[in-house]
Structures are given as C-alpha cells and as structure tokens.
Amino acid sequence: MSKPVRSARVAGPAPSRGPGPGLRLPDRLPARSRSRKRTVMSTGGAPFLISVKDLTLDRGGRRLVTGLALRVRSGEAFVLTGPNGSGKTTFLRALGGLVNPAAGEIERPAPEAIAFLGHADALKPGETVRDALRFWAAFQGGAEMTVEHALSRFAIAHLERRACGRLSAGQRRRVALARIVLSGRALWLLDEPAAPLDTRGRALLAEAVERHCAAGGAVIAATHVDLGWPGARTLEFGS
Numbered sequence: 001m002s003k004p005v006r007s008a009r010v011a012g013p014a015p016s017r018g019p020g021p022g023l024r025l026p027d028r029l030p031a032r033s034r035s036r037k038r039t040v041m042s043t044g045g046a047p048f049l050i051s052v053k054d055l056t057l058d059r060g061g062r063r064l065v066t067g068l069a070l071r072v073r074s075g076e077a078f079v080l081t082g083p084n085g086s087g088k089t090t091f092l093r094a095l096g097g098l099v100n101p102a103a104g105e106i107e108r109p110a111p112e113a114i115a116f117l118g119h120a121d122a123l124k125p126g127e128t129v130r131d132a133l134r135f136w137a138a139f140q141g142g143a144e145m146t147v148e149h150a151l152s153r154f155a156i157a158h159l160e161r162r163a164c165g166r167l168s169a170g171q172r173r174r175v176a177l178a179r180i181v182l183s184g185r186a187l188w189l190l191d192e193p194a195a196p197l198d199t200r201g202r203a204l205l206a207e208a209v210e211r212h213c214a215a216g217g218a219v220i221a222a223t224h225v226d227l228g229w230p231g232a233r234t235l236e237f238g239s
C-alpha cells in the first residue's frame with residue numbers, strides 16, 4: 001500500500017510570467033483568504049493561481065494525503081505522478097472543489113476560472129463533435145476562441161460532423177481537450193489527459209499547455225504517461 005504523500009518534489013524552472021489577454025484570471029483572492037490574512041500572492045513573480053496548505057485527504061476510509069503544501073503560479077504546469085490508487089484523482093478533485101479535505105486549506109480561484117477534465121470525456125454519444133463543443137462553449141461561457149479554432153488545435157476539424165459515439169477513444173479525448181482549450185479558463189485540472197492519445201495527440205496537448213502557460217494560465221495534470229511538458233514541475237504520490 002502506498003504511503004500518504006507529504007510534500008511536493010519539485011523539478012524544473014519556476015516561470016514568472018504574468019497573466020496574458022484572453023484568460024479569465026482571478027483579480028484577487030477570495031474574501032475568506034483575505035480575512036485570514038493568508039499570503040498566497042508572490043512578491044516578485046507571477047501570482048499564485050492555487051495554493052494548498054496542510055492538506056489532509058481521506059477516501060474510502062484511507063488517508064491519502066497529509067500535511068501537503070503546494071502553490072501553483074500563473075504560467076506553471078504541474079504533473080502529478082504515482083501508482084494506481086495513490087490519490088492523484090482525489091487530489092485533483094479536491095483542487096477543483098469536488099472533494100472536501102479532511103483538514104487544511106485550499107485557496108482556489110472562482111469556479112468560472114477552473115476547467116476540469118476527468119477520466120470521462122463528458123460527451124453525449126448522439127451529439128456531433130461541433131454541437132458538443134458549441135454546448136460547452138455556451139455552458140462554460142466567455143470563450144474568445146471559436147469552436148473551429150479549438151478543433152484545429154487538436155487536428156480534429158474533419159470530425160466536426162461526426163457523432164461523438166462514433167469516435168475512437170483518442171479522438172474523443174482530443175474533443176474533450178478542445179473543450180478545455182475553448183473554455184478560456186485560467187486553471188486547467190486534467191486527469192489522465194493523454195492516456196488514449198497517440199504521439200501526435202500528445203504533442204498537440206503539449207503545445208496547448210505551453211501556449212496556455214505562456215498566456216498566464218496554469219495546468220495541473222495527473223498522468224501515468226510521460227507528458228513531455230518542458231519545464232513542468234512534479235508532485236509524486238505514494239512514494
């Protein structure tokens with residue numbers, strides 16, 4: 001059985017880019033944070049998009065994470081690694097506000113600044129790719145990018161009229177990732193984004209992440225495969 005993770009093993013440079021245009025970034029910390037006089041903005045570099053302090057996470061009667069601290073800045077990509085069942089998904093869900101911590105604090109941006117990609121692609125089988133992305137663009141709101149542009153980012157423009165139920169697993173994942181890019185949201189939380197992707201799909205994902213970080217966004221992804229994201233920092237679970 002894996003031990004609970006306690007700290008971030010950090011590798012790679014910490015970028016200091018500020019937010020760019022076209023991203024919905026939090027202007028300021030939530031009122032709760034300010035009232036507790038917690039400092040989660042950097043003094044010299046880019047602002048923190050999310051900050052975790054003394055986090056304890058339980059699931060299924062088991063303690064997964066204890067005393068974890070993590071701060072992710074605008075412009076950073078973070079990769080969560082570790083064996084099956086070590087708590088990566090639970091941690092991502094906690095970051096997204098979908099799981100309550102047993103203890104500790106998470107300072108996160110407003111929900112409309114977070115795009116979450118779970119294991120499931122969240123696509124209706126009977127809906128065309130174009131209609132699915134149109135739905136998500138309207139649901140997520142505020143997208144500056146067009147559906148066509150998002151499709152081209154993942155080289156799936158030729159699939160726009162195909163029903164999602166008639167796509168391969170990798171094609172569906174590309175559509176789901178196009179939805180994330182289309183969201184215009186600052187913080188991407190991605191659970192196994194690349195699992196069914198081929199080499200080209202992984203390269204397109206890496207490009208999308210690089211652009212997003214260069215524009216001042218941040219990405220946190222759980223993965224079992226090497227994502228090949230230059231400069232990404234790593235948090236290892238269950239080691």
Ligand SMILES: Nc1ncnc2c1ncn2[C@@H]1O[C@H](COP(=O)(O)OP(=O)(O)OP(=O)(O)O)[C@@H](O)[C@H]1O
Nearest residue numbers: 059060062064082083084085086087088089090091
């Ligand atoms: N719905 C659930 N109810 C109870 N326990 C759960 C549930 N989902 C997961 N768990 C437990 O929580 C622990 C962490 O699971 P989690 O999915 O976060 O791990 P993971 O590192 O993402 O795994 P994987 O690499 O397999 O995706 C596991 O021990 C698992 O058995």
